Amino acid sequence: MKKYLVLLIVFGIVSCEGKKEIQLPKADRTIIGDVKEHSPIYIFFKVEGKDTIADVNRKNAIVSTNWIFNIDKRLPLKLVMPELIKLQAKKDKSIHKNEAAENYFSYANDKKKTLAFLPFASLKFKLEKPKSGVEIYFTKDDKVLVNKTIVEKSNLINYLDSLESDKPLKYNFCFDKEASYDTFIKNAVFINTLEVEMIISEIYIF
16 A cells, blocks of 8 residues: 555656646556566656647656556557657667666556556567467457457457467467557456466567
8 A cells, every 4th residue: 555655646746746647557456566676657648639649758767777657547559559669679778778677567456456567578569460370359448359259358268278270379469559558457467367378578559
């Protein structure tokens, strides 16, 4: 509870100084409960006229630390991901990069009312369709399609196990670019809780 209150205070300061606020996404499970030696990056929801903008603030980010991405849940992935890709690239290319430092998404555990974090430094985000493999696609209205067939989340692992192939299957996790960041985090947490052995190195957004 302490960590959750601390972040609310930090966001309050940002809001007072810059008239900005961030609505964190929510999920029902905690992947990681605490992160040491971190720097914050904020991506705010901003409206200019009829346009929605992902407003990035990274002025307090120190390359050698863990980065925590605090991203407004109302933003669509098509605005969030290009900024995220650019920030990851800047950190990876820095001569001050710490190989042990991670990147994390922050979110709220709405059951425990605490802050939680999801690591993603080892992931590459691609704004394209996968060229081969099994396509596991999360839609903007929170449905799951496996090679364009609707599958219940509760039956996803059984369905994947039932797929026949004479070669090891590659599973590609994909997201609708029109989906909200809130929906993305809920499904990313869901993927992290799947009891299955698979290496996930790329996430596709299209």
